[in-house]
Amino acid sequence: MPDEPQTLDPATRTPTGRPGDRSRGADDAPAAADSAVPAGPARWVGRFVAVGLVLAALNLRPAITSLGALLEEVSQGLHMSGSVAGVLTSVPSLCFAVFGITAPRLAGRFGPGAVVAAGMAAICAGLALRPFASGTVTFLAASALALMGIALSNVLMPVIVKKYFPDRIGSMTGLYSMALAMGTSVAAAATVPLTGALGGSWRLGLGVWAALAAVAVLAWVPLVRDRATPPGGPRVIAGKGRAAGTGEPGAAPAGSTAGSTAGTAAETATGAEAAVPSAVAPRVTRSRTAWALGAFFGLQSTGAYITMGWIPQIFRDAGVSAETAGVLLAVTMVMGVPLAFVIPRLATRMRTQGPIVVALGLCGLTGYTGLYLAPAGGAWVWALLLGVSNCSFPLALTMIGLRSRTGAGVVKLSAFAQSVGYLISIPGPLLVGVLYQHSGGWGLPVMLMGGLLIPQMIVGTLAGRDRTVEDEC
16 A cells, blocks of 8 residues: 655654554654643743843843943052953953853753853842952952853853754844844943943942843743743754654754754754763864864954953043043944844855855954054044954854754854853953053054954854864764
C-alpha cells in the first residue's frame, strides 16, 4: 500500500506522524507534552520577555557612560591620577570578562531569567552604593558589583533571544540593541544636567541611575521561574541530540542551511539546557570562527569603552564645555538607536557580514582622523562618525546568533566570544590614560584608537564568513 500522507506541524514544519498510526502513541506522549505550549501562557511570557529585554538593555551602559560624563569631577573628588582614572575605565572590560564566563553555568542551574533578574539587582545595588564611596577602592568595589550584573546580562541577552524568539533573531536583537544604545546616550546626555539640578554633587548624579535598574528588576521577577519550552520551535533534549516531537535526531526545519539566519535553527536553548554536555554543544575553542569573533568583539569593545570613558574629556580639553561634551558623547551613543535596529536585520539577510564590518571601520577611521586634526572644529561630525563605528557591537551580537545552528552553541559561543573579547579590551582604556598622562596631550591616544580599527576590520571580516562553529568543531 502507498504511504499515507504526513501532516506538518505549523510551528516546526516537521512531520507529526501518519494519520491513524496508533503504534507510537504511548511512546510519543512525553514528546507531545514537552512540545505543546498553551497559546495564552506563551503570549503572556513572550510579552514579558520583550518588555524585560528592553528594560534590561536600558541598564547595560548607564553605569559606564554616566561616569564618563563626570570623570573629571569623580577623579578630583577621589584624588585620582590619570593612570588611576585609566584603571577605572578598564574595570568594565575586566568585570565583563571575569563574570561573563560564569553566565552559562549559572543559567544552566537557575535558568537565564533568574540570572538576568539577579544581574539587574546587582546593577541597582552597585549604582546605589557608589555615591557613598569614600575612596577609590570602595568606589571601584561598588562599580564592580554593578558591572558584574551587566556582565551576566550581556552574555545572556543573545541566549534569551534565541530561546524565546528563534524566528526573529535579527529584529529582537535590533530591539534590545536599540534600547541599549538609548540607555547609553540618555545617561551620557542627562547626567551632567541632572547633577546640576541635584545641587552639583557628582555622587547624586551617578546614584540616580539606580532607580532605572530597580524598574528592570521588577520586570524580570515574573520570569525567574520560567523554564518552559518557548513557542516557535522544538526543544533540544540535553544529552540526546533530539528535537522533541520530531522523532529525528537533530532535526532542523526544512530549508535551514549553515549560512541561513540563526532564527531558522530547530533547537532553542532553555534555562535547564544552558549547560549542555560537550557531546551536544560544540567545543568553540577549536573553531577559528569563534576566535575571530572573540577578537572582533574585543577590538570593538576596546573602541567603545575608550569612547565612553575618554571622549568627553578629549572634547573638554579641546575647549568644549562639560555639558556640551556630555551631549557630544550622547550624540555618539544615540547613533546606535536607529542603526542598532537596522544593522542586525541587514546582517541576517547577507551571506557574509564582512562588508558591514569594513564600512563601520572606515567611519571610525574618518572620525578619529578628524578628532586628531580638529577636535573642536568638527566635533559634531566626529561624534556622529564615531557613533556609526560603535554600531559594531550589535553586529557582533548578531553574528553570535548567526555563527551557531543550535541553542547550546549560541550559549557557549556567546560566553566565549564575550569573555575573550572583554579580556582583549582591558588594556585599551588604561593605555589611553597612561599615554595621555605621560605625553601631555591626546595625539598619541587618538592615533592608538584609530590604529586599532585596522585589525578590527580584518578579524571582523573573518568572523563574518558564511559558516558556523559546528562546521569547525
